[in-house]
Amino acid sequence: MALLSACKKEAEATKPAETAPTNTGSMTGMPMAGPMMHGASTGTVAAIDAAKGTVTLDHHEIAALKWPAMTMSFSAKPEQISGLKIGDKVRFEIDWDGKLGAITMIQKFGS
Ligand SMILES: [Cu+2]
Incomplete structure (x- = not known):
């Protein structure tokens, strides 16, 4: 009687070398405060702080x-606020980065 010893051959599962792409795009790693937005409106000068470089507008x-x-303050350059006084009616444009509004244009209207 011959005993057959089964010879088990387990095929080793060969793992395919998964090369996951590590390059996830060119826009990562660029911290941004937020998309810069632009707005325009009209309002009344409620306060001016030349020392801090802000103008408060009731807009x-x-x-x-x-x-x-609402009434809020914006950063403004000295030349933008030098000709303004409280109570002036103005039209203005701002850049808004999500936290801070900066006057890009401001001018009195009416008279
Ligand atoms: Cu506002």
């Missing part, structure tokens, strides 16, 4: 930013 709705009317 109307800013549709581009989905803002209701």
